[in-house]
Amino acid sequence: MADTIDLVPNTGPALSPTPNEDGLDRRFADFATFGDALDYAAKGRRGFNFHDPRGTLIRVYPYAELRADALAVAYALVARGVKKDDRIALIAETGPDFAALFCGAVYAGAWPVPLPLPTSFGGKDNYIEQLAVQLASSDPVLLIGPDEIAAMTAVAAERQGCAHATWADFANANAAPVELPAAEPDDICYLQYSSGSTRFPHGVAVTHRSLLSNLASHSHGMELQPNDRCISWLPWYHDMGLVGCFLSLIANQVSGDYLKTEDFARRPLAWLDLITRNQGTSISYSPTFGYDICARRISSQSPVSDRFDLSRWRLAGNGADMIRPDVMQNFVNAFADAGFKASAFLPSYGLAEATLAVTIMPPGEGIRVELVEEERLSGAPRDLSRPARYRAIVNCGKPVRDMEVVIRGEDGQPVGDHKIGKVWCRGTSVMHSYFRDPEATAACLVDGWLDTGDMGYMAQGYLFIVGRAKDMIIINGKNHWPQDIEWAVEQLPGFNHGDIAAFSVETDNGEEAPAVLVHCRVSDPVKRLELRDLIRDKVRSITGMNCVVELIPPKSLPRTSSGKLSRAKAKKLYLSGEIEPFKLAA
The missing domain is CATH 3.40.50.980 (Rossmann fold)
Incomplete structure (x- = not known):
């Protein structure tokens, strides 16, 4: 037992990472408390390993x-x-x-x-x-x-x-x-x-109890292997980083390698370097944007097989935001020559109110999508005067062990397969409460069931998430997902995922209208006018709606602690004038 905390980094040529395997019998989070889990993990030789921005090991922490x-x-x-x-x-x-x-x-x-x-x-x-x-x-x-x-x-x-x-x-x-x-x-x-x-x-x-139930479901859902190792850059103040890539490793006795989140942002390919150097099988999670950044960065690099070996990346988890199959396909295209397999993708769905995991795709099934008419997603009747448009909805897997998932309609009653409604879940790992907020707790916890606030549907035991209920844009009684509007703008040349935020605003005549904030990298005033009109026409062609288009400076759109676009905060900052659009000539 140490009397002091040694905060001096281990350095020097003799530094070796903690092993993937040791002689300790593996227990999968079957402990009464988290302290018991750490007591047991400490009997083995596994542990955490911290790396500098270039991926060099600087601290071994059994x-x-x-x-x-x-x-x-x-x-x-x-x-x-x-x-x-x-x-x-x-x-x-x-x-x-x-x-x-x-x-x-x-x-x-x-x-x-x-x-x-x-x-x-x-x-x-x-x-x-x-x-x-x-x-x-x-x-x-x-x-x-x-x-x-x-x-x-x-x-x-x-x-x-x-x-x-x-x-x-x-x-x-x-x-x-x-x-x-x-x-x-x-x-x-x-x-x-x-x-x-x-x-x-x-x-x-x-x-x-809730924590350990969810951590046990990780090992079960991911079919944890003896030689697995976790590689992560996810922040520890977000549930996927804290629970999935920190607490889970202790309770399931897995070694882990870490980059700081800010170091990943500067050098994202260092993440893939760590996976390459792992001689075991790798488990690593990221929201969609992490895969997107890496695929974009590699476009100007030398052949990927010269630098990376991703053939041992067993589970490439994806969660924390809406999973975009086009981004995932781009990642496969970029790194297939480095041995990455599309079947390694592991879509999942979860939220902090359920500790973390609610559903996980069975390993090896990869990303599966269904094409769904946009009218079905919005609940509006089919407009036969316009050609049908479809959106690819990603399969987020099956409920984890000790978790039930049900879809409820507007009347609160469960609905059948392929019927879109509110996602509810129930299980041991559902939260105890919102701290000192009984009203908010009662609003989302009903008879042991948690109202996730998300919309989706079930199909043959699998969950498909179609969007957040609170993000819905409702114009003239018709529901529109902001992701659809943002996706429409992203199809134009020069825009990246995360450059656009869509939400509803009240116009001068008191009606609701969609507004789109767009990062603008064009300086010429005439070109800006042309860009605004192009965006407006693109959104109209996709949704049939006229919208307010505001061009804003790059990096103006706020993000959550986990790196996701915060539409609610973007709207607040825009309405308060803290996000100031470029002034355009009449």
């Missing part, structure tokens, strides 16, 4: 060392007066510091609350405001963050009235060992804030 450091953190927290069920807010930077602090808070009986790092947009004041709002919601006794951003975290903590500390404050923790609170399966393990929860945040309270 689970045995993590456990020792986490216990030291727990004793230090108790010495500071932290009690069972207190909240400990942690800035979730990918690295051994956060890992030890998160697990240490759990050992101390407190609830860790992962919060995001600053992003490249929004600025210092916006970040402090975001932290302050989430701190007000979670009401922690202590906020701990990296030394480098201490000036910002200290301001946010002072505004909320909670104590403040940095990684360095725990680097030489030497509190005396004490008896730690005993954890029970139905105790809260942590609070998770879902993506984009900045103005009205909802802290998802997850119990040990």
